[in-house]
Amino acid sequence: MEFGFGAEDAGFRQEARQWLTEHLVGRFAGAVGRGGPGSEHEGAAERRAWERELGSDGWIGLGWGDGTYGNRVATLTQQVVWAEEYARVRAPGRYGHIGENLLAPTLLAYGSQEQQRRFLPPIARGEELWCQGYSEPGAGSDLASLRTAAERDGDGRWRVTGQKVWTSLAHEADWCFVLARTEAGSVRHRGLSFLLVPMDQPGRIEVRPIRQLTGTSEFNEVFFDGAVAEEVVGGEGAGWRVAMGLLGYERGVSTLAQQIGFEEELRAVVRTAVRTGAADDPVLAERIVRLWAELRTMRCNALRTLGGAEAEGAPSVAKLLWGGWHQRLGELAMRVRGAAAAVGPEDWSAEAPYALDEQQRLFLFSRADTVYGGSDEIQRTIIAERVLGLPKDPPKHLPEEAQAS
Template sequence: MEFGFGAEDDAFRREAREWLEEHLVGRFAGAVGRGGPGSEHEGASERRAWERELGSGGWIGLGWGDGSYGNRVAGVTQQVVWAEEYARVRAPGRYGHIGENLLAPTLLAYGSAEQRQRFLPPIARGEELWCQGYSEPGAGSDLASLRTAAERDRDGRWRVTGQKVWTSLAHEADWCFVLARTEAGSVRHRGLSFLLVPMDQPGRIDVRPIRQLTGTSEFNEVFFDGAVARDVVGETGGGWRVAMGLLGFERGVSTLAQQIGFEEELRRVVRDARDTGALDDPVIAERIVRLWAELRTMRFNALRTLGGAADAVGPGAPSVAKLLWGGWHQRLGEVALSVRGAGAAVGPGDWSAEDPYQLDEQQRLFLFSRADTIYGGSDEIQRTIIAERVLGLPRE
């Protein structure tokens, strides 16, 4: 399949651009450029309202099929167009990403008709937000070691007990999809189930924000103490297959929007390099040129994957994509501070203030990008997947 844009895509691009220009005004104008990595705390109320604004325009769930859930119908190329236009105008960081791009494709692939009708329309309207309950202390990259358990009560409901960690947006979410051990005595990948857990359960769910190097708290610890869940996605005990399927959806069209954001970040680094004179340093110049070339390569690889190119699609494709962008973004953060010299170590804050730990965009970029090669599956795990599933090397 040849991936390219046609006349219909150009018309869709104009429509998307016009809609964004008309709606990123008034209340939402102040949320432009806010809510990205390291600044997740910014403009919280406006960004939550922005989700509902997107929903009212039908812009959530473009790839969900025939529009049965209140979403527009759009092909892959039009989904790419929307993602690109959204990133180019620096529209607010999405609160609904996890529900739209992770849970929804999972329900379409593995959920029941009743589950799809219950959960997809509120996501499409921007009304219900989701978080992901995977990682645990001692079971992050080695997810199969998880210990959070769920037992059936006499009413047939699941009671979830355990701890999750690094749970993005748990302090804002209405629901959490939780991977839990539902068969007592089971080990590793067996006996796990994919549960849908409402977060509004006082006394049964405790969310504790984790303060990061950036001074913000996107991530959280979540403690479950008999929390009630009624829905299992897929088969009881077959949650590993569902959980791994979800991770494959994570590296879809949204990666292209991510790359547009990367392009804007690189542009700011080049601007700083010019302003400071660092661009005259041949070593700095070479690093910047290499970053530009690698970013173009990532884009072409993503387009080939979405276009179905035979040599770009396979069990290792998501891992290759994660390895590419994680390391690239980390190197960008390093260059961003290098071009500013020693001054990059000084923050813009008022050191006499109650909370003096303030950072500018480039400092946040550097600090947050240290985690890029860890979260979402560490580089070591991605290389193991490629070794075992693509190269056919012996399993550990």
């Protein structure tokens, strides 16, 4: 299938561009360019209000189907158009990304009609924000080893106890979808359930920020101590299937929007290289050209995948491509500045002793690109086993007799 844009897409692009131009003014003008990777803490109040602004005109949930939940109806190419235009004007980093692009497609695929009617409209209106309760201190890339557990209480509700880590925007979220072990004594991917947990439970849920290399703390640890959950998606014990289905939605249209941001970051590095004279160095110039060519290749691959060439392993390929690319861009951003890259901005003060400019933040934040969202090692394992059909390695923590079976 050939993926391309038609005349209707051009009209939709103009509509999207005009709407963004008319609405990124006044209160929201100051939020432009804020809330990206490494700066998710910026403009919190304005960006939360921006979610409601988007929802009021149906711009949340373009790919959800017939508009039942208050969303606009848009084709796949129009979804790409919106994502590209949004990124091109550097509109505020989305607070509702996890709810719109991860939970909502999961509910449409695995949730009951009651769950869809309850949770999708508030997401579409920009009113309820979500976070993801997957990773744990001992279960990051090896998610199947998670230990957070949930038991039924006397009223038939789930009581969740355990710890999650690297939970993006948990300090702002209204809800968390939590992968928990609901069958006592179960191991690995068996006995897990996908629970929907309200975050406003004082004394039962505690959120602690994690300070990062960038000096910011948009990631969090979340501690559950008997937190109540009444909703399970896909049925009890089906958590692994639902969780893996959700991860398949993590890539896709949003990848193309991400690449628009990457393109702007590359332009900034090129401008710096020209200003410092680093562009005259043939080695650095070759690296710039290579990064540009790789970015174009990633776009072609993403469009090909959206155009119907989807195959198992494609999301893992995409993650491998952009994770390594973004790290190399961060490294080049420092290289073209020379020794000045280690110096803080001129407006340094005792009140802000760890201030960073955008390219310094890019370098530090991109150190995590090959780890979060599924490490490179895990992505290569998925490709090896599911695409190439190579044999699985037995889990090293199991006894020899269990490995043999």
